[in-house]
Amino acid sequence: SLSLLAESDDNNFILQGTQVKDVIIKPDAPNTLLLDKHADYIAAYGSKKDDYEYTLSEYLRMSGIYWGLTVMDLMGQLSRMNREEIIEFIKSCQHDCGGISASIGHDPHLLYTLSAVQILSLYDSINVIDVEKVVDYVKGLQQEDGSFAGDKWGEIDTRFSFCAVATLALLGKLDEINMDKAVEFVLSCMNFDGGFGCRPDSESHAGQIYCCTGFLSITGQLHKVNADLLGWWLCERQLPSGGLNGRPEKLPDVCYSWWVLASLKIIGRIHWIDKAKLRSFILACQDEETGGFADRPGDMVDPFHTLFGVAGLSLLGDEQIKPVNPVFCMPEDVLQRVGLQPDLLS
Amino acid sequence: MHGRVKVKSTAQQEEEKRKEREKKLKAFVSARDAVLRKRSAGEHDEEALQLTQQLLSSNPDFATLWNYRREVLLQLETSREKDEVQKLYESELHFIEACLKVNPKSYGCWHHRSWVNTRLPQPDWTRELGLCDRCLSLDERNFHCWDYRRVVVKESGVSVEQELQFTDRLIGSNFSNYSSWHYRSTLLPQLHPQPIHSHRVCEEQLLKDQLLVCVCGRSELSVEKSSVLQAELQSCNQLLELEPQNKWCLLTIILLMRALDPLGHEKETLAHFQTLKEVDPMRSSYYSDLCSKFLIENTILKMEYAEVRVFSLSNKNLTTLCHLDQLLLVTHINLSSNQLLRLPPQFAMLQCLEVLEADDNAIESLEGLYHLPKLEEVSLRNNQICKLSDLESLASCTKLTRLDLRGNPVHKTANIDSELSQLLPLVTALSL
Numbered sequence: 001s002l003s004l005l006a007e008s009d010d011n012n013f014i015l016q017g018t019q020v021k022d023v024i025i026k027p028d029a030p031n032t033l034l035l036d037k038h039a040d041y042i043a044a045y046g047s048k049k050d051d052y053e054y055t056l057s058e059y060l061r062m063s064g065i066y067w068g069l070t071v072m073d074l075m076g077q078l079s080r081m082n083r084e085e086i087i088e089f090i091k092s093c094q095h096d097c098g099g100i101s102a103s104i105g106h107d108p109h110l111l112y113t114l115s116a117v118q119i120l121s122l123y124d125s126i127n128v129i130d131v132e133k134v135v136d137y138v139k140g141l142q143q144e145d146g147s148f149a150g151d152k153w154g155e156i157d158t159r160f161s162f163c164a165v166a167t168l169a170l171l172g173k174l175d176e177i178n179m180d181k182a183v184e185f186v187l188s189c190m191n192f193d194g195g196f197g198c199r200p201d202s203e204s205h206a207g208q209i210y211c212c213t214g215f216l217s218i219t220g221q222l223h224k225v226n227a228d229l230l231g232w233w234l235c236e237r238q239l240p241s242g243g244l245n246g247r248p249e250k251l252p253d254v255c256y257s258w259w260v261l262a263s264l265k266i267i268g269r270i271h272w273i274d275k276a277k278l279r280s281f282i283l284a285c286q287d288e289e290t291g292g293f294a295d296r297p298g299d300m301v302d303p304f305h306t307l308f309g310v311a312g313l314s315l316l317g318d319e320q321i322k323p324v325n326p327v328f329c330m331p332e333d334v335l336q337r338v339g340l341q342p343d344l345l346s
Numbered sequence: 347m348h349g350r351v352k353v354k355s356t357a358q359q360e361e362e363k364r365k366e367r368e369k370k371l372k373a374f375v376s377a378r379d380a381v382l383r384k385r386s387a388g389e390h391d392e393e394a395l396q397l398t399q400q401l402l403s404s405n406p407d408f409a410t411l412w413n414y415r416r417e418v419l420l421q422l423e424t425s426r427e428k429d430e431v432q433k434l435y436e437s438e439l440h441f442i443e444a445c446l447k448v449n450p451k452s453y454g455c456w457h458h459r460s461w462v463n464t465r466l467p468q469p470d471w472t473r474e475l476g477l478c479d480r481c482l483s484l485d486e487r488n489f490h491c492w493d494y495r496r497v498v499v500k501e502s503g504v505s506v507e508q509e510l511q512f513t514d515r516l517i518g519s520n521f522s523n524y525s526s527w528h529y530r531s532t533l534l535p536q537l538h539p540q541p542i543h544s545h546r547v548c549e550e551q552l553l554k555d556q557l558l559v560c561v562c563g564r565s566e567l568s569v570e571k572s573s574v575l576q577a578e579l580q581s582c583n584q585l586l587e588l589e590p591q592n593k594w595c596l597l598t599i600i601l602l603m604r605a606l607d608p609l610g611h612e613k614e615t616l617a618h619f620q621t622l623k624e625v626d627p628m629r630s631s632y633y634s635d636l637c638s639k640f641l642i643e644n645t646i647l648k649m650e651y652a653e654v655r656v657f658s659l660s661n662k663n664l665t666t667l668c669h670l671d672q673l674l675l676v677t678h679i680n681l682s683s684n685q686l687l688r689l690p691p692q693f694a695m696l697q698c699l700e701v702l703e704a705d706d707n708a709i710e711s712l713e714g715l716y717h718l719p720k721l722e723e724v725s726l727r728n729n730q731i732c733k734l735s736d737l738e739s740l741a742s743c744t745k746l747t748r749l750d751l752r753g754n755p756v757h758k759t760a761n762i763d764s765e766l767s768q769l770l771p772l773v774t775a776l777s778l
Contacts, residue, residue: 052367055375059408105382106410153413155457192531193559201496203489203528228639229555235632242628249487249522253348272635274628287352300350346690 021251022239029284029297033313035320038306039077041291042068045303053302061103062093062112064303066119071307073122073331074314074322087128090116097140098133099151109151110141110163117167122334126171135173138164146181147199157198158189162211165218166328169340174218183221186212194229206237206246210259213266214327217342222267227345231269234260242277243296253295254285254305257312262326265315268345275316282309282316377401385414390421399441406445406452416461428467435466443477450481456490460497471502486520492529506536531558549643553605560598575602593626604640612644634665634685646672655698660684670695670714677720682706687730689714704729705750716742728753734765741769750777 045068048054057064065086072078093101093116099108100116113134120126141149141164148160161182168174188200189212195204196212209230216222237244237260243252244260257278264270284297285305292301293309307329314324323332327342335341355363381397395418398411405411419438423431442459449455463469478495481488499509510533513526520526561578579602586595596618603611619637623630641662646669649657656678664684670692673679678701686707693714700720705727712731715724716739724746731737731754740746749770756762757778766776 052371055371056405059405059410101410105386107413109409151413153416153457153461155453157453191528192555193528194555197489198493201529201532202493203525205489226552226555228636229552229559232556232632232636233559235629238628240628247487248524269632272629272632277628294350294352295348298352300352302347304347 020240021245021249022241023243023252023296025241025281025284025297030286030288031280031283033283033318033320034286034288034291035075035310037288037291038286038293038310039072039075039080039291041301042072042303042306043077043080058103059106060112062090062100062115062119063102065089066115067303067307069119069122070330071303071310073334074307074310074324076322078122083123086119087123087125090119091128094129094133097152098130098135098137100129100134107151108137110138110148110160110167111150113137114163114167117170118328118330121170121338122330124337131171131173135168135171135176138167139176142177142182144181146178146183146185148182158186158196158208158215159198159211161186162215165215169218169342170328170338172339179219183216183219183224186215187221187224190226193233194226195233204233204247206234206244206256206259206263209234210263213263217266217327217344220343222343222345225267225345227267227269231264231267231272234264234267235269235272238273238278241281242274242279243281244273244278251296252281254282254293254312255295255308257282258308258315258329261312261315262329265326266344270315279313279316279318282312285309374401374405381411381414390418394418402454403445403448406449406455409454412454412458416458419465423465431465432467435462438462446481450485450488451490453490456494460494463501469501471498474498475502475504482516486516487522487525489525492525506533509533510537553601557598557601557605560594560601572606575605578602579606590621591625593622596622596625600640608640609644609647612641615640631665634663638662638664638666639668642667642669649676656680660703667693674698677701679703682725687711694718710736712736712739715739718743719745721746723748725750726754727751730754731756734759734762734769737766737769744772746770747773748775749773752777 046054046065069078069081069086072081089104090100092104093106093108093112095101095108097108099110100113101108102112102115106112116129117126117134120128138148141151141160143149143156147156147158148164149156150160150163164177165174165182168176186196189196189198189202189208191197191204193204196208197203197205198208202208213222213225213230216225236248237246237256239245239252241252243254244256245252246256246259261270261273261278264273281297282293285293285295285299286309287294287301290301292303293305294301295305310321311324311329314321315326324330325332325335325342326344328335328340377397377400381394381401384394384397394414398415398418401408402411402415419434422434426434439459439462442455442462445452445455446459463474475495475498478491478498481491482495485491498504510530513530513533516526517523579599582595582599582602586592586599589595600615600618600622603615616637619633622633626633641659641664645657645659649655655676657673657676658678658680660680661683664681664686667681667686667690670690673696675698676696677698679696679699680703682703682705684707686704686709688709688711689704691714694716696718698720699718701723702715702721703725705725707729709726709729709731712726715721721743722745724740725748727750731751733756736756737751740749751757759765762778763776766773766778770776
């Protein structure tokens with residue numbers, strides 16, 4: 001049983017009488033945007049190659065690079081990153097099957113194939129890899145029911161449906177897969193609450209909802225979404241602290257400022273969130289000392305949460321940050337250059 | 347990456363921590379390099395299993411290691427008898443369970459377990475169901491485990507009724523039980539198959555969907571029968587007397603009233619929406635839009651009953667327009683004194699429209715006012731039309747002769763009179 005009121009000093013969690021899990025933002029939490037500190041944090045991040053966290057996260061390095069580069073580009077600081085080194089790194093991560101791995105010596109996977117293609121789009125250098133082989137790799141992962149496996153070992157997840165179409169869209173090769181079947185599979189993952197899960201019958205989750213609404217945007221099928229019902233489920237993610245959680249009765253996390261907010265933008269319901277309160281929450285997640293954003297106020301920062309904090313602020317209209325595309329989580333000017341303007345609901 | 351608290355510590359504590367991490371890092375790097383060397387050399391042996399086991403126990407997200415492990419296991423299969431293969435994979439299940447104790451939310455662990463079950467000569471689904479029960483008793487919201495459970499249930503032929511009972515037990519004992527409610531929403535249709543809905547989203551169904559989400563967590567509700575809905579409405583009203591600020595109660599009452607008698611409950615509904623906006627101000631935009639939708643629906647109902655072609659919703663705090671596809675026969679629309687920001691693209695469906703009044707809103711965009719062949723008169727006083735280009739679509743309305751734009755920022759545009767008479771030469775009565 002839960003006590004009606006419990007507060008913990010270090011984590012600032014609170015269980016109120018109505019048992020709402022949330023955080024309390026301290027009065028001295030950051031309330032202005034510290035863009036320069038964040039740029040310094042990211043610029044220095046990969047340089048400490050003997051850092052514990054850095055080494056242990058090698059299994060997702062390609063995505064880590066995408067997060068860092070994208071947030072730097074959004075802040076207008078992309079030039080501080082080592083373009084040549086990164087491009088060479090990506091080239092050495094493409095395997096014979098066409099797929100791209102997170103790092104050298106790791107196995108290829110759709111997640112890192114997308115991240116690599118996103119990075120190369122930022123750098124307008126798509127042709128340093130074998131594009132045809134990437135397309136073959138992605139095509140080869142589509143299953144009979146339209147779903148996509150993440151790699152040859154067969155894990156199915158709507159995240160991978162999104163990775164597949166986003167990758168192909170950036171390469172201009174969307175016509176290479178069975179689109180009807182792909183759409184049919186994603187729609188089969190729609191739930192009673194209007195949301196989407198990993199696989200058919202999986203519980204709705206903001207991360208999966210982002211992937212599925214992004215997928216439906218890219219494939220021109222947003223009219224199949226129940227925008228009013230899903231929009232309501234999404235705006236119910238906002239907690240008294242102003243932060244967003246990923247599903248009912250979970251704590252807020254700055255990365256949901258992206259997954260939830262981008263989804264709302266895609267389905268034309270972003271005005272259903274209290275923008276001022278969300279902005280306050282996101283700003284409170286900054287670390288004034290080190291730069292960067294953490295998942296919630298007072299926690300350790302990392303590049304993942306830094307990107308999604310900044311991207312969330314961009315979606316909320318902060319003019320110090322470049323406009324971000326809600327489907328691809330990349331600067332709008334990059335997508336304009338590529339010629340991609342996926343539909344959003346109004 | 348999630349939930350790592352930043353703790354302040356002394357210089358000495360920092361130094362100790364740093365030394366500890368350096369040690370851990372060295373151990374990790376050396377084990378990792380050894381494993382990747384072995385793999386490059388094409389070695390698929392017991393040592394590979396030992397090395398990957400060491401690393402995966404504390405780094406289950408290092409996906410490539412699970413892949414290597416599978417390659418080794420497949421290789422070992424080829425030189426073993428069936429009963430040895432059974433033992434090999436049972437031991438693997440044991441290892442995975444140990445990993446899951448440390449990391450119950452690792453995609454890699456759960457997927458590997460599913461994979462092992464495809465290789466086991468004789469999977470033990472009872473044991474797997476027991477694992478799910480234990481895991482869910484620790485964390486009822488672990489979606490990895492729920493997804494795994496669905497596979498186990500399918501393979502082992504556990505009945506829908508049994509699973510419904512399982513959710514009953516969980517819902518009764520857990521506060522955070524949304525996952526169970528979700529599971530029920532997938533189980534019940536298997537017991538009572540519903541007719542397949544066409545893809546065209548049906549309003550009645552939307553209402554029922556939302557009601558279902560609202561009431562889950564409070565009671566088992568069949569949203570199909572009006573006697574049940576009536577009883578539910580009564581008990582919600584009683585609850586509201588005890589908890590007048592309970593937003594779930596307020597919203598559920600609104601939805602129940604709509605399902606039962608939308609026109610009869612209109613006044614009460616508006617009052618409850620007002621309270622909702624006070625009680626849950628973060629979502630007041632949502633409630634305004636939802637209320638607008640319900641008012642539009644009611645007006646359409648009244649129009650249909652009276653067989654008129656005049657749609658009037660002035661001074662109703664409308665923040666959004668919808669159901670325009672149901673106004674195809676309307677000749678006169680009055681939307682004055684609301685909070686509309688735009689006339690959306692769907693407005694172009696109103697092919698019979700002759701007169702539009704939309705004064706005193708905040709309209710910036712007239713995207714929907716194009717190719718309306720019967721439109722003669724438009725009044726848009728006191729809105730937010732700023733640029734000449736905002737009015738371009740009107741040029742395609744060839745019968746438009748009267749246009750009132752007083753009180754819009756656009757009147758400040760240089761040479762606005764001549765610009766407008768060029769853009770809209772057919773408009774004879776223009777008010778700026």
